[in-house]
Amino acid sequence: MSDMTSSGQMLAADGTPLKTSLARALRRQKLRALALIAPLLLFVVITFIVPIATMLFRSVENQIVSSTMPQAVELLQQWDSATGVAPDEAVYQALYFDLFKAAEAKEHTKLGTRLNYEQTGTSSLFRTSGRKLDDVGELWQDPIEDIAPALKDGETWFAMMSGTGSNTVLEERRALWASLVEEPFAGDVGITISDEIAQMLPLTTAAYADWAIYEAIEDGKDISKRDPWEAVYAGLGLDLRSDATVRAVNAYTGPHAADLQLLTANLDQMPNTMFKDAFAEMDEDWLDPEVWEAIKIYSPNYTSGYFLNAVDMKKGVETAEMRPENQQIYITLFKRTLWMSLVITASCIILGYPVAWLLANLPMRTANVLMILVLLPFWTSLLVRTSAWKVLLQQQGVINEILVWLGFVDDANRLILMNNATGTVIAMTHILMPFMILPLYSVMKTIPPSYLRAAKSLGATNFTAFRRVYFPQSVPGIGAGSILVFILAIGYYITPEIVGGTDGVLISNRIAYHISSSLNWGLAAALGSILLALVMVLYWLYDRIVGIDNVKLGG
Amino acid sequence: MTDLGDDQSFVKFDRVQKSYDGENLVVKDLNLAMPQGEFLTMLGPSGSGKTTCLMMLAGFETATHGEILLDGKPINNIPPHKRGIGMVFQNYALFPHMTVAENLAFPLEVRKLGKSEREAKVKRALDMVQMGDFGGRRPAQLSGGQQQRVALARALVFEPELVLMDEPLGALDKQLREHMQFEITRLAHELGITTVYVTHDQTEALTMSDRVAVFEDGRIQQLAAPDTLYEEPDNSFVAQFIGENNTLEGIVTELKGPDLCTVKLDGGEIIEAKPVNVSAVGDRTRVSIRPERVEMSMDRLQEGAHTLKAEVLEFIYMGDIFRTRLRVAGNEEFVVKTRNAPDQPRLTPGTQIEIGWLPEDCRALDA
Numbered sequence: 001m002s003d004m005t006s007s008g009q010m011l012a013a014d015g016t017p018l019k020t021s022l023a024r025a026l027r028r029q030k031l032r033a034l035a036l037i038a039p040l041l042l043f044v045v046i047t048f049i050v051p052i053a054t055m056l057f058r059s060v061e062n063q064i065v066s067s068t069m070p071q072a073v074e075l076l077q078q079w080d081s082a083t084g085v086a087p088d089e090a091v092y093q094a095l096y097f098d099l100f101k102a103a104e105a106k107e108h109t110k111l112g113t114r115l116n117y118e119q120t121g122t123s124s125l126f127r128t129s130g131r132k133l134d135d136v137g138e139l140w141q142d143p144i145e146d147i148a149p150a151l152k153d154g155e156t157w158f159a160m161m162s163g164t165g166s167n168t169v170l171e172e173r174r175a176l177w178a179s180l181v182e183e184p185f186a187g188d189v190g191i192t193i194s195d196e197i198a199q200m201l202p203l204t205t206a207a208y209a210d211w212a213i214y215e216a217i218e219d220g221k222d223i224s225k226r227d228p229w230e231a232v233y234a235g236l237g238l239d240l241r242s243d244a245t246v247r248a249v250n251a252y253t254g255p256h257a258a259d260l261q262l263l264t265a266n267l268d269q270m271p272n273t274m275f276k277d278a279f280a281e282m283d284e285d286w287l288d289p290e291v292w293e294a295i296k297i298y299s300p301n302y303t304s305g306y307f308l309n310a311v312d313m314k315k316g317v318e319t320a321e322m323r324p325e326n327q328q329i330y331i332t333l334f335k336r337t338l339w340m341s342l343v344i345t346a347s348c349i350i351l352g353y354p355v356a357w358l359l360a361n362l363p364m365r366t367a368n369v370l371m372i373l374v375l376l377p378f379w380t381s382l383l384v385r386t387s388a389w390k391v392l393l394q395q396q397g398v399i400n401e402i403l404v405w406l407g408f409v410d411d412a413n414r415l416i417l418m419n420n421a422t423g424t425v426i427a428m429t430h431i432l433m434p435f436m437i438l439p440l441y442s443v444m445k446t447i448p449p450s451y452l453r454a455a456k457s458l459g460a461t462n463f464t465a466f467r468r469v470y471f472p473q474s475v476p477g478i479g480a481g482s483i484l485v486f487i488l489a490i491g492y493y494i495t496p497e498i499v500g501g502t503d504g505v506l507i508s509n510r511i512a513y514h515i516s517s518s519l520n521w522g523l524a525a526a527l528g529s530i531l532l533a534l535v536m537v538l539y540w541l542y543d544r545i546v547g548i549d550n551v552k553l554g555g
Numbered sequence: 556m557t558d559l560g561d562d563q564s565f566v567k568f569d570r571v572q573k574s575y576d577g578e579n580l581v582v583k584d585l586n587l588a589m590p591q592g593e594f595l596t597m598l599g600p601s602g603s604g605k606t607t608c609l610m611m612l613a614g615f616e617t618a619t620h621g622e623i624l625l626d627g628k629p630i631n632n633i634p635p636h637k638r639g640i641g642m643v644f645q646n647y648a649l650f651p652h653m654t655v656a657e658n659l660a661f662p663l664e665v666r667k668l669g670k671s672e673r674e675a676k677v678k679r680a681l682d683m684v685q686m687g688d689f690g691g692r693r694p695a696q697l698s699g700g701q702q703q704r705v706a707l708a709r710a711l712v713f714e715p716e717l718v719l720m721d722e723p724l725g726a727l728d729k730q731l732r733e734h735m736q737f738e739i740t741r742l743a744h745e746l747g748i749t750t751v752y753v754t755h756d757q758t759e760a761l762t763m764s765d766r767v768a769v770f771e772d773g774r775i776q777q778l779a780a781p782d783t784l785y786e787e788p789d790n791s792f793v794a795q796f797i798g799e800n801n802t803l804e805g806i807v808t809e810l811k812g813p814d815l816c817t818v819k820l821d822g823g824e825i826i827e828a829k830p831v832n833v834s835a836v837g838d839r840t841r842v843s844i845r846p847e848r849v850e851m852s853m854d855r856l857q858e859g860a861h862t863l864k865a866e867v868l869e870f871i872y873m874g875d876i877f878r879t880r881l882r883v884a885g886n887e888e889f890v891v892k893t894r895n896a897p898d899q900p901r902l903t904p905g906t907q908i909e910i911g912w913l914p915e916d917c918r919a920l921d922a
Binding site: 448450451453454455456457458459460461462464465468469472473 | 635637638644646648650651665666710
């Protein structure tokens, strides 16, 4: 029983508003419905949506530059690439310490590969430099060990660096390691670095902390017994170039102060090497401002660079510009993909419509046989079907042989049906045909033959009856089939890969190439995102123009 | 009326046969002639060949043998769209993607009529079926009855001289159906159109038609006006198929004249009947009596009439009439219908009564 209150609201028998009552009654149903789809929903989210989202995220993600060379990148921000001159010594010095660390953890080649996408040659530059970084450190290690032999020994270093303090340097360096290697680097390093030393010898301390963290946590060694990296000696050498540090060392009284003072007393034996020269000696390319420009452009954590590459543009320091004509490939590929998908969809409509009509109008028994023929391709492997097309289409293949034998084609001018766009269109039209025929058939099946009869009885010729009465009613089937075929075609991979040659490949082949061969996942993700966006835009357009309500898969 | 000359008949089936599989005839030697303006119903159970005949007339099926003539001209080789026959389909077949007005304009468009003429005719046709306000609607937005009216208007809008209707009222409820029966006959007579109407509903056939052709087994069993058909069925199939009918089986024992014979029923009782298609003494016959022609009050029967004993098995009160089921001469399905009048007895099961009828209401038909 319901009743109306003065406000016009309907009330249930117990006096609660009818709407509340209804909502409560429906909630159980909704929860049950949700519980029914929950397993599938979870499965889809975990196995499909999350991986796709993370993959697509790679199209903008770019932490690798700033996490591999954090100090150099920071200093590089002040450098103006427009001068056309390589950056100054401070940047090279920071680069040395960043790169040394990365080379120890074998991370520098990844950065090289990443930057190689933007500036060719960077990959080998980073790889060769990584091998030669030890030599630079030895420039200092050898004289230091000659002057103060105690510093050859890891135990001396451990004693000298230990002391009381808040270990802030250690924690800072731990965070840098963590972002470089993408591991937490948690755990006890086994040393408390003396604040006094940290303040007096900052570069030395930073390099020592880097080494200690890596040695203790990554390699699991006791750092008090181990000899530090060459970079630590380089740090010490650099620290001692400052007069203030020399004075502080001379006044220092902590452990092994005497050894340090041996060094300050013999500063003339220390090398005057500049890092800029050292890097130039490793590889001339380090003086190339273009390399540094690429590093600077790609130093932010997120970049539009992949997307710009995906539309044949090149990211500059502030602007983006089109690549030169001869380097443009992706826009052409996108256009070709769209065009060929349209051609394939159109061919499927033209060839599939009559078949679907036959299927829908033949007597049951004959229609079933025909339906089996339509579905037969689904039961054979896609690869087999495509390979079969290869046999048919090649110049010495079945089709050409028959045409030559029949005399339609001259033996010397056999048709080139494969390894070009023609091959892709022919093979893909065949392979995607069932996706056109089935929705068409299921829609046509619902159009009673009495409509055509009615049209004819009203005076329409066969053609007019078809055009005005039958065809408009089959349009939803064409719509459904076209969406299916077009969306499948736009992302098709195997068939164009096998019969497409170079002229007949689609954008997905390029994406696959970047995923599996060039390993430029960021670009692959950007291309994929654009493809996805394109499909959605087309779907939206289709909805606006044709109306998605007009799409029927049957019934 | 059956023997129209060629000059008078508008539609003529001349020895038409139809077979789908080359083995069985669906239509066997059909002869039928219709004058212009007649409303003829093809009535019969499903599979009797009536729809096939309609489809041959419309041009959707071709006759295997024989000729169909329309206005004197053979139409066997004329395609359906050139026959100019209006047709109303079982499920209306209104084009779902067109509005009502577009549906009606369709036959005019294909005939290349001008826009203003088209609009005028569409409006007139819609007004004719009282659907003038619905021109902008889609068929799916109309009720069954409204769709039926639109289908009718569409079949009539191009002013055909012949309209075919294939069970057009089958999908409607009883009340609407009765109303539309009246509407269709009124329109057909007003416009003077020749109509061929196919149905399996005998009430529909009786109320609407000028003549009814009763189909069975690919043949016309009887072609006659409704009252003749009901009151004077030619054979026991027609008697059974049209209206309710009581049948008693027996043997002709005496032919007393053209209108009277005696029949000895299988139970031994003797009754008088009108011989229709029995020709000799000794023929087996089925005697047919309509339930409302059975008399239970003996004073209404003439002197010397044969009467039969009967036992009441069931009494059904139906409002306007009483329906009494009796056991007569071994037949337990013998039904008597009586008007609900104040003096009419309401019989209780088990009562023994005596019944009789006028010999002319009792027809001795084929066995």
